[in-house]
Amino acid sequence: MPLIALLPGDGIGPEVIAEARRVLDAMSLDLTFEEAPVGGAAYQAGGHPLPAATLDLARRADAILFGAVGDPTCDALERSLRPEQAILGLRKELALFANLRPAKLFPGLEDASALRPEVAAAIDMVIVRELNGDVYFGEKGMRTTAAGLREGYDVMRYDESEVARIAHLGFQTATKRAGKLCSVDKANVLETSQLWRDVVIEVSAHYPQVALTHMYVDNCAMQLVRDPGQFDVIVTGNLFGDILSDQASMCAGSIGMLPSASLDASAKGLYEPIHGSAPDIAGQSKANPCATILSAAMMLRHSLGMAEAADRLEAAVGAALAGGARTADLGGTLSTRAMGDAVLVAL
Structure with a gap:
């Protein structure tokens, strides 16, 4: 039992x-x-x-x-x-x-979304968010600079095994759905994100049946509002996933409608x-x-x-x-x- x-x-x-x-x-x-x-x-x-x-x-x-x-x-x-x-x-x-956050608009809730009904109606995605790394678990603290100023710092970090583990789950989730995986990062600015993108590409060789795309997090935030129906599965890091999944909830009508699972x-x-x-x-x-x-x-x-x-x-x-x-x-x-x-x- x-x-x-x-x-x-x-x-x-x-x-x-x-x-x-x-x-x-x-x-x-x-x-x-x-x-x-x-x-x-x-x-x-x-x-x-x-x-x-x-x-x-x-x-x-x-x-x-x-x-x-x-x-x-x-x-x-x-x-x-x-x-x-x-x-x-x-x-x-x-x-x-691993955090799984499905975002789907239930029929009849189109008017509850902040988006136009015809745009909101297409929402049916899963955001796969890594939970054990990133700035949430990196080194952090408060210190005083040489100029005597207070400074807060939070270290964003991932190692390749952590990225590979969540990438595999992202690909596996996509194989059970429409076979599309969008990896979200900020590789044009962050070294952590460059590693993320490199490892996701390496893992993709194990899943030739899944179509992999990449998107910068700022563009993804815009696309969730412009055309959320384009997304099937999104895989991303802890910080970006936290923000994007809350945004997706309002696109789908209400944050009161979205469940989540955190898995070992x-x-x-x-x-x-x-x-x-x-x-x-x-x-x-x-x-x-x-x-x-x-x-x-x-x-x-x-x-x-x-x-x-x-x-x-x-x-x-x-x-x-x-x-x-x-x-x-x-x-x-x-x-x-x-x-x-x-x-x-x-x-």
């Missing part, structure tokens, strides 16, 4: 996790759940955003369903104790090196909505739970081998939306629980 670690976290995290749990329970999949604190909630309770017991649960579990971390009352803490360190710590301790080499994963803790609406039952429910579907598919159940769950979300179910971010009036109810009815 698979064990699922539920880590609700901060802000709207507990609200959206509760709806995903209700939907999973209704599917009678013989899953077991164990909950633990993480992020600001864990710091407030015990003085650390990633307690040892929570990390132990994450290691024991077959998969992790994660809400969100982020608490403005913790902003003055030293960096190692801030809520966001919990997710970074989990990625590092569990070797979650064995496909054990942490699954979470990409929207963050949204403290401005926490506790008001305004949050859209669909991204978390769709994250649960990704969990069923990638870590638990339940592809049929995943398809069924994704279809239920689509049917609820097609029936007019909308939370505030989609221009509707449904509460978080009412949106969960609509998915349950469709299920």
Whole structure:
């Protein structure tokens, strides 16, 4: 019986996790759940955003369903104790090196996109983002220059094995879709990106059936707005992937609709909505739970081998939306629980 670690976290995290749990329970999949604190909630309770017991649960579990971390009352803490360190710590301790972020416009949500409906309707892509390198994990700090000025620095770095690992996953993802992979970098300026491009080209020799293209990150940001339908799979580094996947979410209608999976080499994963803790609406039952429910579907598919159940769950979300179910971010009036109810009815 698979064990699922539920880590609700901060802000709207507990609200959206509760709806995903209700939907999973209704599917009678013989899953077991164990909950633990993480992020600001864990710091407030015990003085650390990633307690040892929570990390132990994450290691024991077959998969992790994660809400969100982020608490403005913790902003003055030293960096190692801030809520966001919990997710970074989990990625590092569990070797979650690959982030899959699908972006697809569900029929009926064309008007929710910031793009023209006919442009938004073509969105159906997966962004494959590397998670364990780049400036997020490179050397960083504060220092004083010879002129006596404060200087902050963050080192962007990748070695070729790290690039090759995520490139292989990008190509493998593309082989299961339309066979197109766009590698995004900034090789005209950054040596790290030049290495990235060189290694991706080397890896491409193993996947002759996939059409490989390259694009600078600034151009990619523009193309996501101009013609997002051109993209099938995008593979990119940690920093660029963080930015581009959030941009893609708004092109697809709402950040409240996009799930994600963070995977290790064995496909054990942490699954979470990409929207963050949204403290401005926490506790008001305004949050859209669909991204978390769709994250649960990704969990069923990638870590638990339940592809049929995943398809069924994704279809239920689509049917609820097609029936007019909308939370505030989609221009509707449904509460978080009412949106969960609509998915349950469709299920």
